[in-house]
Amino acid sequence: MSDEIQPKSKFTKDQVKAAEKQIVEESKKIEFYLTEYSIELLASKMRNGDFEVPAYQREFTWEEKRKSRFIESVLMGLPIPFLFFWENPENGKLEIVDGSQRLRTIEEFLLDDFALGELEELSLLTGFQFKDLPESRQRKIKNRSIRGIVLNEHTDAASRFDLFDRINTGSKTANKAEVRRGALGGVFLDLVISLAQEPIFVKLAPVSAKQLKEREREELVTRFFAYSDGLENYKDQVSAFLFTYSQKMNIHFKDYPADIESYRQRFLKTMEFIEQNFSLGFRRSLKGIVTPRSRFEAIAIGSYLALQKKPSLSNVQVEEWLGKKEFIQVTGADGANAISRLRGRIHFVRDHLLGA
Numbered sequence: 001m002s003d004e005i006q007p008k009s010k011f012t013k014d015q016v017k018a019a020e021k022q023i024v025e026e027s028k029k030i031e032f033y034l035t036e037y038s039i040e041l042l043a044s045k046m047r048n049g050d051f052e053v054p055a056y057q058r059e060f061t062w063e064e065k066r067k068s069r070f071i072e073s074v075l076m077g078l079p080i081p082f083l084f085f086w087e088n089p090e091n092g093k094l095e096i097v098d099g100s101q102r103l104r105t106i107e108e109f110l111l112d113d114f115a116l117g118e119l120e121e122l123s124l125l126t127g128f129q130f131k132d133l134p135e136s137r138q139r140k141i142k143n144r145s146i147r148g149i150v151l152n153e154h155t156d157a158a159s160r161f162d163l164f165d166r167i168n169t170g171s172k173t174a175n176k177a178e179v180r181r182g183a184l185g186g187v188f189l190d191l192v193i194s195l196a197q198e199p200i201f202v203k204l205a206p207v208s209a210k211q212l213k214e215r216e217r218e219e220l221v222t223r224f225f226a227y228s229d230g231l232e233n234y235k236d237q238v239s240a241f242l243f244t245y246s247q248k249m250n251i252h253f254k255d256y257p258a259d260i261e262s263y264r265q266r267f268l269k270t271m272e273f274i275e276q277n278f279s280l281g282f283r284r285s286l287k288g289i290v291t292p293r294s295r296f297e298a299i300a301i302g303s304y305l306a307l308q309k310k311p312s313l314s315n316v317q318v319e320e321w322l323g324k325k326e327f328i329q330v331t332g333a334d335g336a337n338a339i340s341r342l343r344g345r346i347h348f349v350r351d352h353l354l355g356a
Helices: 011-026 040-046 064-075 100-113 135-143 157-167 176-183 187-196 199-204 209-213 216-228 238-255 259-277 292-310 325-330 340-354
Strands: 032-038 082-086 094-098 144-151
Touching: 011 094, 032 040, 040 100, 040 135, 040 144, 064 100, 094 100, 187 216, 187 238, 187 259, 199 216, 199 259, 209 216, 216 238, 216 259, 216 292, 238 259, 259 292, 292 340, 325 340
Parallel strands: 082 144
Antiparallel strands: 032 144, 082 094
């Protein structure tokens, strides 16, 4: 029997080699070990403060129905997802990277008076508290174990945040802007929140009701500063890049508070230029109700870079190239976060504004 003919790859050998190298490099970043705790011990450690809940997870709590459903799963002996921790080198405590809701629910059920809500499978247990169960059942629950993964002390905050984000993709949890706001509250984030509410920006960057709740405008403001300050450390990973940048700028503004106003003016002057020259703002059409991120990045940061080169720039004709196929392609979603695509769309606007 002859070997099957493999379809020819559209990528060169050098591209494939570079991709493989990236996989190897990124795989080395996180070291971990496996552990296992009984449910009784987990509840005790939560109560004693041996586990730390990160700031960005504290305000996001399960509703009663979801807590009850989780306890129902425990009672039925269903598989429980791994818990993820990080070993804090300063105090030896374990920071909960993922699983805080499960752990808090276990503590509440075993050690407090949490009463189960209406259950789907174990309907006769509706309203039960842990103390209402027979002692034999209580022991079985306490003795059941849940496995965990502990990241070593060298795993940095950006990597932990990225792991949390990946694990929770698609679930009801904090989004990236909310996580940064909770984990990195500080002077820079205060500036971001303030600018996200500026009337001129609200006018230029429409968002849906859902996006507004998810702090989409804060995400856009953060991208504006992070990308316009340079992409030297950007490695096609938006989440980690923005997290690290926000962390760095909180420290910078604390040390150099006078820079806060210069950053504020940078943003507002760019928005004023866009208001004067881009009739649609960041919309695709006159009736547009959302702001595509790639289009925002192209126009906002491209405009800022053009103004850096030519501060007197004004009354620029943009309509003819805004509607061209080339601009639509560079702001498309395909590979949108790759650094080549990111630079491409930003430089496209910059160069066209400067008449290059």
